[in-house]
Amino acid sequence: MQNHSSYHLFVYGSLRQGFHHPAYQYISKYFNLVGHATTAGVLYDLGEYPAAKSSNLQSDVLHGELYAIKNVAELDWALAQLDDYEGLNPEDGPALFCRQLCTVSV
Numbered sequence: 001m002q003n004h005s006s007y008h009l010f011v012y013g014s015l016r017q018g019f020h021h022p023a024y025q026y027i028s029k030y031f032n033l034v035g036h037a038t039t040a041g042v043l044y045d046l047g048e049y050p051a052a053k054s055s056n057l058q059s060d061v062l063h064g065e066l067y068a069i070k071n072v073a074e075l076d077w078a079l080a081q082l083d084d085y086e087g088l089n090p091e092d093g094p095a096l097f098c099r100q101l102c103t104v105s106v
Helices: 022-030 072-085
Strands: 008-012 031-045 050-054 061-069
Touching: 008 031, 022 031, 022 072, 061 072
Parallel strands: none
Antiparallel strands: 008 061, 031 050, 031 061
16 A cells, blocks of 8 residues: 555544544544544534644644555545544535545654
8 A cells, every 4th residue: 555645544532542432433444543643733622522623823733543544445435434424414514524634743
């Protein structure tokens, strides 16, 4: 597998390994844990779930985990399943989730 940035998934909050969230079973099925990672962002507590927003400030650090897809041919399908889980369905109205590319440090 090539080391291409789009073959990786950064997760934060309750989707990380130690939270035993139901979606983690899915993540661990299609992705291998690379390790602890950070990106420029801010984490917000919305009660039922955490939310993050990217940031341009060097002092804003969002902690999470980086995963690599196990089978590159399944990447689009795997990400689509996570998008569905996170409620990113255009037919359901405005989404509370937005997947975006970001620079991650391991």
